[in-house]
Amino acid sequence: MVASDASGGEAATGRRAEEMMSVVHAQAAPGATRQGNGGGAIVAGRGISKYFGQRCVLREVDFEVTPGEMLVVMGKSGSGKSTLLRVIAGLAQPETGELDISGLTVIKDGKHLDGWATQRRLVGMVFQQYTLWPHMSVYKNLALGPRRVLRQPESEIRSRAEAALDEVGLRDRMHSRPSELSGGQRQRVAIARALMMQPRVMLCDEITSALDPPIASGVLNILTNLARNDGIACVIVTHDMAFASKAADRVMFVEDGQILEQEEPSLAFSNPSSAGLREFVDALKVK
Amino acid sequence: MGGLLAYQFDWSIIPPIFPSLLQGLELTLEITVVTIAVSMVVAVPLALARMATVTIIRWPAQLYIEIFRGTPLLVQLIWVYYALPVVLGINLPAFIAVVIALSANLTAFMAEAYRAGFQAVPKEHLEAAQVVGLRRVDQIRFVTVPQALRQQIPVILSLNISLFKDSSLVSTLGVADLTYKGNIESSLLFRPMEIYTTIAAIYFIIAFPATLITSAIERRMLAGQEGQTPNRPRGARSLMLKLLPTHLLFGGFGG
Numbered sequence: 001m002v003a004s005d006a007s008g009g010e011a012a013t014g015r016r017a018e019e020m021m022s023v024v025h026a027q028a029a030p031g032a033t034r035q036g037n038g039g040g041a042i043v044a045g046r047g048i049s050k051y052f053g054q055r056c057v058l059r060e061v062d063f064e065v066t067p068g069e070m071l072v073v074m075g076k077s078g079s080g081k082s083t084l085l086r087v088i089a090g091l092a093q094p095e096t097g098e099l100d101i102s103g104l105t106v107i108k109d110g111k112h113l114d115g116w117a118t119q120r121r122l123v124g125m126v127f128q129q130y131t132l133w134p135h136m137s138v139y140k141n142l143a144l145g146p147r148r149v150l151r152q153p154e155s156e157i158r159s160r161a162e163a164a165l166d167e168v169g170l171r172d173r174m175h176s177r178p179s180e181l182s183g184g185q186r187q188r189v190a191i192a193r194a195l196m197m198q199p200r201v202m203l204c205d206e207i208t209s210a211l212d213p214p215i216a217s218g219v220l221n222i223l224t225n226l227a228r229n230d231g232i233a234c235v236i237v238t239h240d241m242a243f244a245s246k247a248a249d250r251v252m253f254v255e256d257g258q259i260l261e262q263e264e265p266s267l268a269f270s271n272p273s274s275a276g277l278r279e280f281v282d283a284l285k286v287k
Numbered sequence: 288m289g290g291l292l293a294y295q296f297d298w299s300i301i302p303p304i305f306p307s308l309l310q311g312l313e314l315t316l317e318i319t320v321v322t323i324a325v326s327m328v329v330a331v332p333l334a335l336a337r338m339a340t341v342t343i344i345r346w347p348a349q350l351y352i353e354i355f356r357g358t359p360l361l362v363q364l365i366w367v368y369y370a371l372p373v374v375l376g377i378n379l380p381a382f383i384a385v386v387i388a389l390s391a392n393l394t395a396f397m398a399e400a401y402r403a404g405f406q407a408v409p410k411e412h413l414e415a416a417q418v419v420g421l422r423r424v425d426q427i428r429f430v431t432v433p434q435a436l437r438q439q440i441p442v443i444l445s446l447n448i449s450l451f452k453d454s455s456l457v458s459t460l461g462v463a464d465l466t467y468k469g470n471i472e473s474s475l476l477f478r479p480m481e482i483y484t485t486i487a488a489i490y491f492i493i494a495f496p497a498t499l500i501t502s503a504i505e506r507r508m509l510a511g512q513e514g515q516t517p518n519r520p521r522g523a524r525s526l527m528l529k530l531l532p533t534h535l536l537f538g539g540f541g542g
């Protein structure tokens with residue numbers, strides 16, 4: 001027990017990338033359609049629309065997230081950024097369009113297809129606030145999903161929790177309560193909790209908005225490492241332009257339910273290719 | 288004027304009847320504990336039904352709650368005591384009948400407390416559970432219920448304290464609880480002042496500490512909203528939560 005714990009941490013981290021690749025292939029559920037196009041993408045959406053009542057919040061958007069990429073999503077308040085992430089995470093049901101996760105179409109024209117339940121586990125999400133379950137210790141927060149959903153043995157959960165907390169630099173806070181953690185630490189634990197489900201994509205909706213800049217960049221650096229070292233694609237909604245131009249592989253601008261552009265961050269900020277984008281970038285620079 | 292002052296208290300009559308009063312107290316406590324246990328469990332599905340978006344589920348739940356909140360407990364007790372045997376065609380022991388009536392009543396109030404608690408759980412907590420892939424029942428069991436309970440502990444405790452006191456109404460149906468024993472003894476001894484003062488003291492000695500605990504918890508909850516203040520010591524509070532019977536009842540939901 002003690003011996004396996006001691007070695008468990010590192011081994012689990014090293015094994016992760018490999019495991020995840022096998023998870024992707026093992027989880028192709030029967031009955032689901034395998035998509036030909038968009039081959040390499042871990043998440044792909046085609047013609048996705050989302051309405052709230054009469055109001056169209058996403059207008060037939062197409063997008064792709066490739067494995068290991070750092071994708072920053074920007075846009076004005078109310079433009080539909082959160083809704084886009086919520087559709088990918090399965091928290092909002094689009095009325096039209098198709099969503100592929102890891103090459104499998106799991107949502108088509110507002111309906112979940114076979115394989116949805118397993119594929120959605122490849123998507124992790126962290127929220128801006130109320131991220132952790134406050135009545136559970138850090139360890140219990142991490143362990144609940146693996147225990148109840150993945151049905152992993154307790155010894156494995158324990159060693160993977162240690163590895164996940166190592167990843168976010170909080171191994172010593174395993175038994176703390178969320179109320180004993182700072183805002184930045186809570187977000188790190190939320191990232192670790194998402195990692196426990198062995199995701200291929202991590203969705204982060206303004207997870208650093210409530211944090212001081214140095215704390216925020218610490219949290220964002222963890223995500224950069226996950227993308228670089230573990231091949232986990234990160235989709236990050238943030239207004240932090242410094243982070244976007246430093247770490248993003250791609251910046252996606254959302255405006256009024258449409259995806260305005262997707263391009264290299266250096267180009268997006270220095271030489272915006274449309275009037276709308278220029279206006280947006282200028283507004284950000286003033287802030 | 289001098290009625291009360293002129294009255295000659297004779298406390299020596301109490302010790303001989305004390306064992307009989309304690310017997311009554313035992314039944315009072317039994318009724319209270321069983322009723323609380325039943326209500327706290329049954330109120331969970333009732334509260335969920337009350338919040339359901341489907342009308343045919345929500346509506347009966349709401350009707351039930353309003354009926355039991357909108358009629359006197361004594362009437363409910365009498366009604367169940369006399370009507371249930373007629374409706375069911377079986378004769379229920381008085382103990383069972385009153386426990387059913389009291390539970391039916393407490394469940395209605397408890398469900399409303401739970402509903403307030405459920406609604407106070409931030410939607411992000413449930414969404415996080417959803418993204419992790421927890422089934423709906425697990426979301427309720429591990430995320431919603433424990434938090435709703437903690438949040439509503441003061442309300443739940445005061446409901447339980449009221450129930451303990453209101454259980455004295457069962458004496459009118461001949462159930463030999465503490466109050467009933469008092470009625471009997473005072474009709475035998477013609478010493479109602481001493482006997483009912485003693486009985487009141489017994490109820491008070493049990494209810495008052497529970498009230499104190501309730502207010503203490505309330506103060507603590509107001510002082511430090513969980514999740515807002517980092518590095519707050521937690522020893523005393525979590526110990527207190529562990530000592531609460533209401534919490535113990537739901538130990539399985541703690542996750």
Ligand SMILES: Nc1ncnc2c1ncn2[C@@H]1O[C@H](COP(=O)(O)OP(=O)(O)OP(=O)(O)O)[C@@H](O)[C@H]1O
Pocket residue numbers: 052057075076077078079080081082083084
């Ligand atoms: N549950 C809902 N019901 C009705 N309208 C909604 C709902 N959620 C979002 N909306 C609307 O959809 C639009 C897009 O919202 P969304 O939260 O996706 O924007 P956002 O880009 O994330 O904005 P912000 O930067 O302020 O977070 C907004 O106009 C919002 O009012």
Ligand SMILES: [Mg+2]
Pocket residue numbers: 081082083205
């Ligand atoms: Mg948003």
